Amino acid sequence: MVSSRPTAPWTYARSGVDVRARSKALAGFLSAVRYRPPPAHGRVLAAPGHFAGLIRIGRETIAITTDTVGTKVLLAERLARWEEVGEDLVGCNVNDLAALGARPAALVDTIVCGATDPEVFRAIGRGVDRGLRAARCALLGGETAVVPEIVRGFDLGGTAVGFFPRGRAPVTGARIRPGDRILGIPSSGVHANGFTLIRKLLEESAIDPRLPRPGATVAVGEELLRPTRIYSGVADALAGRPETHGLAHLSGGGVRNLVRLHPKVAFVLDAWPELPPLFRWLRSLGRLSAEEAFQTFNMGIGFVLVVDRAHFAETRRRAVRAGAPDLVEIGHVERGTGVSLPSLGVTYHGYS
Amino acid sequence: MVSSRPTAPWTYARSGVDVRARSKALAGFLSAVRYRPPPAHGRVLAAPGHFAGLIRIGRETIAITTDTVGTKVLLAERLARWEEVGEDLVGCNVNDLAALGARPAALVDTIVCGATDPEVFRAIGRGVDRGLRAARCALLGGETAVVPEIVRGFDLGGTAVGFFPRGRAPVTGARIRPGDRILGIPSSGVHANGFTLIRKLLEESAIDPRLPRPGATVAVGEELLRPTRIYSGVADALAGRPETHGLAHLSGGGVRNLVRLHPKVAFVLDAWPELPPLFRWLRSLGRLSAEEAFQTFNMGIGFVLVVDRAHFAETRRRAVRAGAPDLVEIGHVERGTGVSLPSLGVTYHGYS
Numbered sequence: 124m125v126s127s128r129p130t131a132p133w134t135y136a137r138s139g140v141d142v143r144a145r146s147k148a149l150a151g152f153l154s155a156v157r158y159r160p161p162p163a164h165g166r167v168l169a170a171p172g173h174f175a176g177l178i179r180i181g182r183e184t185i186a187i188t189t190d191t192v193g194t195k196v197l198l199a200e201r202l203a204r205w206e207e208v209g210e211d212l213v214g215c216n217v218n219d220l221a222a223l224g225a226r227p228a229a230l231v232d233t234i235v236c237g238a239t240d241p242e243v244f245r246a247i248g249r250g251v252d253r254g255l256r257a258a259r260c261a262l263l264g265g266e267t268a269v270v271p272e273i274v275r276g277f278d279l280g281g282t283a284v285g286f287f288p289r290g291r292a293p294v295t296g297a298r299i300r301p302g303d304r305i306l307g308i309p310s311s312g313v314h315a316n317g318f319t320l321i322r323k324l325l326e327e328s329a330i331d332p333r334l335p336r337p338g339a340t341v342a343v344g345e346e347l348l349r350p351t352r353i354y355s356g357v358a359d360a361l362a363g364r365p366e367t368h369g370l371a372h373l374s375g376g377g378v379r380n381l382v383r384l385h386p387k388v389a390f391v392l393d394a395w396p397e398l399p400p401l402f403r404w405l406r407s408l409g410r411l412s413a414e415e416a417f418q419t420f421n422m423g424i425g426f427v428l429v430v431d432r433a434h435f436a437e438t439r440r441r442a443v444r445a446g447a448p449d450l451v452e453i454g455h456v457e458r459g460t461g462v463s464l465p466s467l468g469v470t471y472h473g474y475s
Numbered sequence: 476m477v478s479s480r481p482t483a484p485w486t487y488a489r490s491g492v493d494v495r496a497r498s499k500a501l502a503g504f505l506s507a508v509r510y511r512p513p514p515a516h517g518r519v520l521a522a523p524g525h526f527a528g529l530i531r532i533g534r535e536t537i538a539i540t541t542d543t544v545g546t547k548v549l550l551a552e553r554l555a556r557w558e559e560v561g562e563d564l565v566g567c568n569v570n571d572l573a574a575l576g577a578r579p580a581a582l583v584d585t586i587v588c589g590a591t592d593p594e595v596f597r598a599i600g601r602g603v604d605r606g607l608r609a610a611r612c613a614l615l616g617g618e619t620a621v622v623p624e625i626v627r628g629f630d631l632g633g634t635a636v637g638f639f640p641r642g643r644a645p646v647t648g649a650r651i652r653p654g655d656r657i658l659g660i661p662s663s664g665v666h667a668n669g670f671t672l673i674r675k676l677l678e679e680s681a682i683d684p685r686l687p688r689p690g691a692t693v694a695v696g697e698e699l700l701r702p703t704r705i706y707s708g709v710a711d712a713l714a715g716r717p718e719t720h721g722l723a724h725l726s727g728g729g730v731r732n733l734v735r736l737h738p739k740v741a742f743v744l745d746a747w748p749e750l751p752p753l754f755r756w757l758r759s760l761g762r763l764s765a766e767e768a769f770q771t772f773n774m775g776i777g778f779v780l781v782v783d784r785a786h787f788a789e790t791r792r793r794a795v796r797a798g799a800p801d802l803v804e805i806g807h808v809e810r811g812t813g814v815s816l817p818s819l820g821v822t823y824h825g826y827s
């Protein structure tokens with residue numbers, strides 16, 4: 124039925140992101156990497172489910188994570204605005220460090236491009252500078268590869284390295300237990316996830332990103348480009364405290380990222396705040412089911428803290444002082460498994 | 476004169492790699508990144524001229540470097556051989572750590588591609604595994620981005636993190652002085668540098684990389700793909716010794732990389748070994764001047780040690796035991812500046 128196609132609901136998979144194919148390829152890659160070095164070269168620590176790796180080097184524990192901005196750069200290119208994705212390059216990496224409670228120390232960037240435009244590079248640099256400032260992180264190097272035969276436009280990525288100040292242990296989520304409260308810190312927008320789907324939605328409805336969506340005053344492209352909020356400050360202020368049981372960065376995978384913190388508790392998100400207008404609009408534009416929307420986008424909450432009930436008020440105060448006055452309670456932990464949004468009838472089991 | 480074009484000498488710039496344009500863009504980027512974090516987030520240490528950055532985190536000094544395999548992947552694709560470039564992904568990074576005397580601890584990989592082919596991913600994994608084994612380094616994570624709108628084929632990169640075992644300081648080259656001897660460890664081939672030029676040379680002469688070059692028995696593509704030799708073991712064995720004054724990885728920039736070690740001495744390479752046939756062939760294929768060849772390719776020597784004259788024999792023995800029995804003396808340090816190859820009449824001043 125051809126006539127039904129324009130109203131068929133979109134999914135991330137239908138937009139062309141075949142998560143299953145990628146997982147399969149990645150599994151093949153990882154199955155081939157079997158080598159484990161001797162202890163004199165550092166001791167790898169398990170951080171199951173986390174986006175950052177941990178290694179004990181000498182007398183310090185180091186966290187390392189790497190990520191790219193993905194196809195958000197295509198929108199940046201369309202609008203000739205590069206500062207935002209420069210800032211995202213920092214944000215997508217340091218927020219994954221923050222989810223382990225690591226303090227950011229150093230970032231290296233990778234700019235792979237088809238051509239060098241000094242103005243674009245300068246704008247990306249301004250964004251990177253802003254991100255580093257927000258995260259209190261140093262740029263320690265980088266690589267610029269100009270490979271027109273491989274890359275059209277830009278691919279922006281980076282690797283961040285963090286550490287644990289004396290007396291602080293990584294926050295893995297292992298201490299999460301029923302009764303804990305779940306706090307959320309609002310996102311600044313869609314951050315740098317789901318852009319392959321977003322682009323399809325804009326195309327299908329022939330939306331010009333230089334114009335505002337209904338009800339908005341700024342161009343929708345500008346709204347979509349808003350750089351990733353950086354949660355390093357709040358995470359750094361709370362990570363060293365025993366009542367902080369878990370931290371999560373809601374990037375690709377949305378609220379499903381919580382499952383990664385602890386496989387044997389239920390995260391009940393029964394107080395999710397009203398959806399920001401941009402997310403409501405995206406959902407209706409794509410006829411996205413609640414299930415699809417919440418596992419593709421952050422839906423308004425970019426970072427989550429799971430805290431001991433007894434220290435709830437105190438944690439709140441500390442978070443407010445550390446740069447998150449807009450923190451909200453979004454749920455609690457129960458016996459069970461998975462992540463649920465009861466008012467939407469959605470439950471996720473497993474990470475993907 | 477059209478007829479003179481086919482015999483005009485090639486240069487790296489003529490092949491399309493505009494180093495000046497890239498430097499200009501990069502300078503714009505770096506001029507915009509001004510932020511310097513407070514000491515509680517780590518203390519950045521200066522390592523002028525080096526490809527790796529250094530930061531003091533808590534009680535350890537950490538070295539970080541990031542690099543990509545570049546356009547060597549295009550030859551890998553043409554020959555459907557992916558193990559070699561997987562190994563290069565490790566080699567190009569750990570060798571830059573080795574040049575500071577850092578011991579490799581962890582690598583994260585970045586695979587940016589247009590499509591996921593499980594067989595290709597598995598082969599890349601096998602190569603990465605071999606590289607990690609040679610470097611004694613752990614894979615601590617990675618990112619796989621499937622972005623067909625941005626990338627055709629594959630871009631392979633990584634970031635490596637190393638450290639300095641107790642009592643060892645970074646080897647920056649600052650202690651190099653006239654009278655020092657210069658030792659070279661042979662490369663395994665062209666490693667992962669200069670491939671944009673190599674591809675043009677093959678195209679111009681309509682050379683099929685699946686066939687051997689004159690005098691060779693294996694396909695020229697196979698010779699060219701040979702993975703980067705990994706120098707981590709030798710560097711690790713020698714870096715902690717006071718007589719080791721400088722270490723250099725001859726990657727992009729060739730012997731010019733030596734200038735980076737010390738601006739106020741002259742590196743006189745008066746005993747460069749006979750060029751391996753592959754390099755002789757490449758040079759004649761492209762009518763490359765000696766100056767161009769030695770600043771684009773490693774020309775047979777992939778890693779350099781600058782050592783105290785008084786401990787020369789001892790260093791040699793240690794290097795042989797640590798995995799470099801083929802080590803050769805290639806020159807010495809004099810008063811002056813720059814890098815020279817007297818028998819070829821070539822002198823370089825400055826890095827680029």
